[in-house]
Amino acid sequence: MEGPDAFDRSRxxxxxxxxxxVPGTVTKMTTSSDIQGFILVGGASSRMGTDKSRLKLxxxxxxxRIYEALNPLVSSTTLISSNRKTANWRMPVITxxxxxxxxxxxxxxxxxxxxxxxxxxxxxxxxxxxxxLFVRLASFRESNDAVAPVQRDGYLQPLCTLYRTEPCRRxxxxxxxxxxxRPKSLLSAVKTRWVAFNEIEDLDGSxxxxxxxxTPADFDEIRRLVKGETRKPSGN
Numbered sequence: 001m002e003g004p005d006a007f008d009r010s011r012x013x014x015x016x017x018x019x020x021x022v023p024g025t026v027t028k029m030t031t032s033s034d035i036q037g038f039i040l041v042g043g044a045s046s047r048m049g050t051d052k053s054r055l056k057l058x059x060x061x062x063x064x065r066i067y068e069a070l071n072p073l074v075s076s077t078t079l080i081s082s083n084r085k086t087a088n089w090r091m092p093v094i095t096x097x098x099x100x101x102x103x104x105x106x107x108x109x110x111x112x113x114x115x116x117x118x119x120x121x122x123x124x125x126x127x128x129x130x131x132x133l134f135v136r137l138a139s140f141r142e143s144n145d146a147v148a149p150v151q152r153d154g155y156l157q158p159l160c161t162l163y164r165t166e167p168c169r170r171x172x173x174x175x176x177x178x179x180x181x182r183p184k185s186l187l188s189a190v191k192t193r194w195v196a197f198n199e200i201e202d203l204d205g206s207x208x209x210x211x212x213x214x215t216p217a218d219f220d221e222i223r224r225l226v227k228g229e230t231r232k233p234s235g236n
Contacts, residue, residue, distance in 0.1 A: 034117040035138065037074035038110035039066050040103065040159065041081050041124045052213060053124040057226050062127040062213075067091070069131045073138065074120055078113060080106045098176055103159060104183050108176060111169035119168075123159035125212040127222070132203045137162055137195060145190035151210045152197045158183035160210065164190075 041053040041063060053063045071077045078092040094113050098105040110121050118141060122129060140147045147162040171189050200206055213219050
């Protein structure tokens with residue numbers, strides 16, 4: 001499989017030129033060499049009944065939407081999957097180190113694979129995140145071990161978060177060894193900068209950043225939102 005450096009950052013994950021880009025160039029956003037991106041895919045999706053990463057909004061699968069927002073900011077983007085067969089994309093795929101360990105297992109696998117100072121980890125069921133959101137979160141990383149947003153409803157979001165690789169990887173290993181499965185336990189154990197919603201709500205689309213999709217009803221709600229209807233999902 002091709003390494004991360006083989007990917008033209010002006011193109012999407014299927015090799016198509018992104019709007020406004022010239023082949024072989026980077027988008028206007030400055031790429032950070034100390035951050036790698038990871039998208040968590042291939043979970044059970046039991047409530048949805050199908051692989052959420054393959055769902056589409058408009059013509060784009062969720063993974064492609066997240067990739068196009070994240071990739072211009074980071075040095076590489078990799079998929080983390082509990083099942084390689086469910087993530088047959090044209091980009092690097094790494095399977096979980098600890099199989100069946102849910103989101104914390106996926107987070108640990110991302111941190112293990114990361115050879116940069118920071119790892120941006122995003123769940124595939126957050127298709128309305130934006131590059132502006134990632135830039136804003138990254139701006140808070142100095143002197144912290146993690147940067148995590150707080151949703152409008154007060155939910156602490158661990159899967160659209162920037163993690164300092166070494167301390168967070170060690171902590172994830174300790175938590176898994178103790179039987180813990182919740183990513184938020186990791187954020188409670190390291191120096192985390194919680195980014196209040198009022199620190200990101202000025203960004204375009206902020207009301208839908210964390211509208212994730214767990215059920216067919218959630219998906220219908222998101223599609224209505226993307227089409228411009230007024231009802232907005234509440235998040236988790």
